[in-house]
Amino acid sequence: MTATTTTEVNAVPSPDLDLEKRTAALTVQETIPAAETDIEAKSAQIPPHRSHDPQYNMKRTDPFMFGSRYLDEGDDVFEFNAWDHVETDDAYKEYSEQQFAMQRASPVSDSDKNKYNGDPAKFWNLFYKNNTANFFKNRKWLQQEFPVLHTVTTEDAGPKVVLEVGAGAGNTAFPILANNKNSKLKLHACDFSKKAVEVMRSHPEYNTELMQADVWDIAGQELPPDVEENTVDVVLMIFIFSALSPSQWEQAVRNIHRVLKPGGQVCFRDYGRGDLTQVRFKKGRYLEENFYIRGDGTRVYFFEKDELTRIWSGVSDETIAVDQKDDTDKTAPDSAAAGEPHLFDIEELGVDRRLLINRAKKLKMYRCWMQGRFRKK
Numbered sequence: 001m002t003a004t005t006t007t008e009v010n011a012v013p014s015p016d017l018d019l020e021k022r023t024a025a026l027t028v029q030e031t032i033p034a035a036e037t038d039i040e041a042k043s044a045q046i047p048p049h050r051s052h053d054p055q056y057n058m059k060r061t062d063p064f065m066f067g068s069r070y071l072d073e074g075d076d077v078f079e080f081n082a083w084d085h086v087e088t089d090d091a092y093k094e095y096s097e098q099q100f101a102m103q104r105a106s107p108v109s110d111s112d113k114n115k116y117n118g119d120p121a122k123f124w125n126l127f128y129k130n131n132t133a134n135f136f137k138n139r140k141w142l143q144q145e146f147p148v149l150h151t152v153t154t155e156d157a158g159p160k161v162v163l164e165v166g167a168g169a170g171n172t173a174f175p176i177l178a179n180n181k182n183s184k185l186k187l188h189a190c191d192f193s194k195k196a197v198e199v200m201r202s203h204p205e206y207n208t209e210l211m212q213a214d215v216w217d218i219a220g221q222e223l224p225p226d227v228e229e230n231t232v233d234v235v236l237m238i239f240i241f242s243a244l245s246p247s248q249w250e251q252a253v254r255n256i257h258r259v260l261k262p263g264g265q266v267c268f269r270d271y272g273r274g275d276l277t278q279v280r281f282k283k284g285r286y287l288e289e290n291f292y293i294r295g296d297g298t299r300v301y302f303f304e305k306d307e308l309t310r311i312w313s314g315v316s317d318e319t320i321a322v323d324q325k326d327d328t329d330k331t332a333p334d335s336a337a338a339g340e341p342h343l344f345d346i347e348e349l350g351v352d353r354r355l356l357i358n359r360a361k362k363l364k365m366y367r368c369w370m371q372g373r374f375r376k377k
Contacts, residue, residue: 086355088274088366096279106283108293116293117245121217123297124193124243128169130296139171139238143179145371146267148234155181163188163232163259165218166240170200173213177205188232190216190224192243218255219248232259235266242270242301246291249311257343260376266312266344272351272368273302303370305351312374314343344374 088096108116116123143150152160153176160182167173167189176187187210191197200206200213216224218240223229235256244252256266271277273290277300285292290302349372356365 082354082356084354086353086366088353092279092364092366096274099279099281102283103281103286103292104289107286107288108284112284112293113287116287116297116299120243120299121192121194124191125195127296127298128193128195128199139175142172142175142236142238142267145269146236146373148265148267149176149236150179152233153180153182153185155183157182157185159184159186160234161186161188161227161232162234162236163190163224163227164236164238165190165216165256166237166243167191167200167213168193168196170203170206170213172236172238173200173211174203174205177207177210180210185210187211188224188227189213190218192217218252219244220251220255223255223259227259229258230261233261233264235260235264237266237268237270239270241268242303243299244301245299246288246301253311253314253343257376262376264376265347266372266374266376268308268312268370268372268374270370271300271302272353272370273304274366275302275368276365278302302368305349305370308349308370308372309346312344312372313346342377345377346372347375348373 107113149162151157152162162176162185164172164187168191170189173187173189189200189211190213191200192215194215197213197215206213212226214225216222237256241249241252260266278290278292281292285294287293287299290304292300292302294300349370352369352371354367354369356367357363358365
């Protein structure tokens with residue numbers, strides 16, 4: 001039998017075949033840039049906030065804009081993890097009202113209400129004791145939302161005093177110090193919880209030349225340690241006002257008014273009514289309208305925009321009713337006499353509505369926060 005030599009012959013490269021391969025390769029190489037150009041052109045047509053390409057990530061610079069990814073008709077809601085300025089849909093509104101009715105029908109018992117309202121500091125101390133490893137979150141967004149925090153920390157800002165109320169673990173205070181270039185800044189970080197103050201004082205970045213952490217009850221009769229009336233430039237209240245009972249609001253606002261210089265600012269952010277965390281509360285958590293007890297015993301209130309306007313401006317419901325009367329009614333009392341004195345000007349007060357998406361489970365979660373900037377008159 002004669003062995004075939006076909007394999008050996010085919011193994012010898014043919015000049016024509018080699019040229020053909022090189023030409024084909026050259027053709028492919030020449031077409032790649034054209035394909036890339038098409039992709040880049042398509043990407044350029046997509047607005048930055050709608051692109052999934054990290055190079056087109058757009059960082060917002062304007063405060064109180066709350067993002068720019070709007071959910072338009074025809075959009076796939078599950079394309080992104082979050083959408084801005086989204087009003088709740090009818091299904092969520094109906095579900096919310098059902099939840100609120102259930103909550104009202106099953107309130108906290110009178111004995112538990114006295115327990116939670118009688119010593120709220122106890123539950124905040126337990127909170128910080130039990131969460132020592134995971135409650136610090138760097139609020140890097142603060143200078144973007146409240147530009148005054150950048151102003152007071154610049155090198156040539158001069159002597160400035162910042163008071164943070166409800167400082168917790170230092171989520172706000174330490175990021176401010178990290179960005180501070182003002183050697184004459186004094187930051188007072190106060191909290192209701194002794195444990196929280198211990199945590200701040202033990203933080204490696206705690207600098208007593210720039211920062212002082214103390215226990216302080218914003219709704220008490222005393223001012224914070226080493227803080228005198230009319231000496232503070234900026235007060236920070238980030239998710240603190242909601243921890244107070246409605247009966248404490250008036251005294252708290254008066255205390256803030258006392259410490260601020262004329263023209264001083266309050267930077268405010270807190271929970272808004274209809275936020276998912278409110279809607280999710282089960283039976284036995286309802287204290288009073290929009291006011292609840294969490295599972296850990298801490299309290300939380302959910303605000304409405306008009307409500308915050310009345311609280312911080314000092315304009316009462318009675319005043320608003322009077323102002324809405326026909327101004328020809330000579331028997332109506334004037335606004336100043338009918339309500340509280342106007343303590344603050346509401347310079348900005350916005351509702352930050354965001355739709356968060358669990359893309360894996362196809363879940364929609366409506367969040368709502370209130371954000372404001374108030375100036376002492």
